[in-house]
Amino acid sequence: MRRRNFLHGAAALGLGAGLSACATGSNEPAAEISDIALRDRDLRFIATEETYTTDELIALNALNDDHARYLEETGLADLGPGRLGAMDAAGINVQILSAHTPGVQDLPGQEGNDFAYRLNKMIADGPMTTYPGRYQAYATLPLQDPEASADELERAVREDGFVGAMTNGFIGSKFLDHQDFETVLARAEALAVPIYLHPGFPPKEVFNIYYRIERPGFNDEYQDYIFSGSGYGWHQEVLTQSLRLIMTGVFDRFPRLQMIIGHMGEGLPFYYDRIVEDLGESTEGSLNKPVGQYFTDNFWFTTSAFFQDELLHLLLKHISADRLMFGTDYPFADMKEGTDWFRAVDLPRETKEKIAFRNAEKLFGISV
Numbered sequence: 001m002r003r004r005n006f007l008h009g010a011a012a013l014g015l016g017a018g019l020s021a022c023a024t025g026s027n028e029p030a031a032e033i034s035d036i037a038l039r040d041r042d043l044r045f046i047a048t049e050e051t052y053t054t055d056e057l058i059a060l061n062a063l064n065d066d067h068a069r070y071l072e073e074t075g076l077a078d079l080g081p082g083r084l085g086a087m088d089a090a091g092i093n094v095q096i097l098s099a100h101t102p103g104v105q106d107l108p109g110q111e112g113n114d115f116a117y118r119l120n121k122m123i124a125d126g127p128m129t130t131y132p133g134r135y136q137a138y139a140t141l142p143l144q145d146p147e148a149s150a151d152e153l154e155r156a157v158r159e160d161g162f163v164g165a166m167t168n169g170f171i172g173s174k175f176l177d178h179q180d181f182e183t184v185l186a187r188a189e190a191l192a193v194p195i196y197l198h199p200g201f202p203p204k205e206v207f208n209i210y211y212r213i214e215r216p217g218f219n220d221e222y223q224d225y226i227f228s229g230s231g232y233g234w235h236q237e238v239l240t241q242s243l244r245l246i247m248t249g250v251f252d253r254f255p256r257l258q259m260i261i262g263h264m265g266e267g268l269p270f271y272y273d274r275i276v277e278d279l280g281e282s283t284e285g286s287l288n289k290p291v292g293q294y295f296t297d298n299f300w301f302t303t304s305a306f307f308q309d310e311l312l313h314l315l316l317k318h319i320s321a322d323r324l325m326f327g328t329d330y331p332f333a334d335m336k337e338g339t340d341w342f343r344a345v346d347l348p349r350e351t352k353e354k355i356a357f358r359n360a361e362k363l364f365g366i367s368v
Helices: 003-013 030-036 055-061 065-073 081-090 109-125 146-160 179-191 204-210 220-230 233-247 268-283 291-298 309-318 335-344 349-364
Strands: 023-025 046-052 094-099 135-137 165-168 195-198 259-261 299-302 306-308
Touching (some): 046 349, 081 335, 094 349, 109 135, 146 179, 204 220, 220 233, 233 259, 233 268, 233 291, 291 299, 335 349
Parallel strands (some): 023 306, 195 259, 259 299
């Protein structure tokens, strides 16, 4: 069952998927797309936002029974021949894996710490070992316990070769700029590994203000998991968290810290000029650098699930190609659709190689 089918069924049933959006588009006629799709067939790919789950993780995070069945049918749990076959068909050399949103970051205490360790070891001892060179991973962190998260990040990087960590939006009612998470940020900087800022669902108080709609017949669950999630709210939330990290001086305290955001910049390209002009003026004197410089020095961006030429070119208008990486958001977006789209994009070969695999090689210290 593909994501669109689930969403259509969910809307009819009054249910929400809580999944990331896939946006595709092209102005090229079909025949021309077929012709230019032959371009760059030898291009290598490192896919930088690719999701997995387990039965235990589904039981923890599924929104309802329909969502659980959907997650079981998507291929999220397949880290063997099925996924590898899809990777080969798409021409993807390496996937960097991350646990299904929101991982274990909402699970408190020792239970959360143990769960994070189990998931990370399962990936390290399972697919990373069984299929060497095909999988890398972001550590799952028990963020309710920041000290334990910092320690698990270090263990996963040093012992198991993980390439960073992924977080999922709010941790309770806090973002990563809160002082509680300084130890996690400091450890990531010391280890020279990035943190991927994936979105997550908002806390109830935020949902009630921004996303609750009082209207007869409007379905609460659909509203909850789509309007506040993949349909809109997720993308605004990541951009807000990114700006908070800048404006609270996180990168002045941790100047080598690196963050990754997906979905073609989560709206940043559209707002970029307004952000750097207005926020730049209001923060002059309170930050070490102009606001825009932090996006150049401390952020990386991925194409995950947004396979549109116009969005790619808009992002490249503001962000160097040296800071952009390929990603598909598998299995919520199709791998081959993503690689076929990118091969056909009209960019110099050198630029395409940077985005497809070279920037990821540099950031993560891997090679394909």
